[in-house]
Amino acid sequence: LYNPPKIPGILSIPGYPIVGNLLQVLSNPAEVYMKWSDKHEASLFQVQLGAQRMVVVNKYQDVYNLWVKHSFATASRPVLYTFHDIVSATQGFTVGSTPFCPSYVLKKKTLASNLNKKAVSELSGVFDKEVNYTIRNLILDNRELLGPPSCNIYRNFRNESCDIDLYRYFQLFALRSSVYITYGLHLDCYRRDGPFCQDIIDIEAQIMRYRSTTSNLADYIIPLRYLPGVSKYPEYIRGRRDFYMEDLMDSMKRRYAREEHPIKTNLVAKIASKNCLLTDLELKSICLTMVSAGLDNTPLTMNYLMGQLSHPHGEKQQERAFNELMRISGNRLISAWEAAATEQNCDYITALVYEALRSFSVLPLGLPRVTTKDITYKDVTIPAGTTLVMNAYAANHDENVFENPYQFNPNRWLDTNGNLLHNLNKFHLTFGLGTRMCSGNHLAMAEMYTLTCRMILMFKIKAPTGPLLMVLDPFRNNRNSGGTSFEPKPFKVRLEPRVWSGSDTLYYRLMRQ
């Protein structure tokens, strides 16, 4: 029942004996922190979560100063009892959850060199195939989308049964893409490998919850760890994860053994051919990162963007996006479709994705850091070993930086000529900042860019006929308010095949693949 000492000079939010503020932040902690920040007019404050003390940073400029100007002093991650000691005991920590150490540096360098802008641009063939596969299966699954767009008989048909929940398609897209990039394996997500894929998605979602900085009570109240059965469920989850991670690696090895001249362009083969100094556990950790890191965040953000576009303001934004894509491709639908995978040259689409990332802030509290040395900031000293929490949602909605922050407005990323602005001081914080910023940001951007372009080229995204329109406020729409990421309550959209010169040809080409 350790009572961590207060950090002098930083506002401390009043709490309760032993648990501190833990019970106050069990639901939507980012929102609670934001309210405390407003109430006390303080960007920085400290909270006590059981045996842990944390400093929460809410305003954009303070996040920027601490995460960028003190980037080396904020380069580590906390070690959590449930996530690190139990769930990660066999496959190792993901790169993003490894505390700063030589092994982290080696893993990060390996991953970063394979996911930098140039490396990602070489994966355009993967995005092309994977997005086509996703949209094809979306059409096959939903009979009202079947048939060439110009002859579609359902276009004006209003029936709740035609409303579609897109989330599962985006999850399978993210999973299939990362498994292919990592192991060179194509999962048959909609048929043979369906249950296997669903298992990975479900287990990784559970594991993501163990990274929450508030909801795993045994992380903070140490005596709870000794209650019988506390570690049972996390251990069970770990066993299920071990199974599919080993199965993926074995399948890759079996394929190589079978083929006479296997094409070895996948990540594991590339790493092996470079004779890196990685241990087996470090290689496992990289594979795990690849499978798990984008599995929630990319599909959740895509899903949110589709939900935004299905609202009345989104219709205008879609039309502008479609017109821009056609303008850039000389009014040729098929060229626009192809360019969506090879070049990110439509600034309006990029702005839509940036705005979805900012407005939604899928990881509202980012991923926590631990300071590796004392930091003196605004006359106070944050001691080494302190957990720092970036309130990414609050900073992404800081009105000193983003005008009308609660409005979904892609134009904020564009100049008056419609070109992207490049002002890093005003960039969204959804990928984090500094030394431990997201290593998969180029990959995630490329995936979301291609997917957004092609969804808009193929369909008009409309409000559902039934009641399940997406609730715009992510806190009100949060199904798991104690989780690490926003998990929206299910919502639906209505997809109307878009009729344009060349749309039938495009449809047939896509369905024949």
Ligand code: HEM
């Ligand atoms: C929309 C999609 C994504 C979002 C919003 C996102 C967000 C984040 C955030 C907030 C962090 C912590 C950054 C910090 O502490 O400053 C992070 C770390 C990381 N992400 Fe992502 N991520 C996304 C997709 C991906 C993908 C597809 C990968 C692919 C492998 C990936 C790999 C990583 C890695 C390796 C780290 C750890 C970096 C480190 O600790 O050095 N992420 N991500």
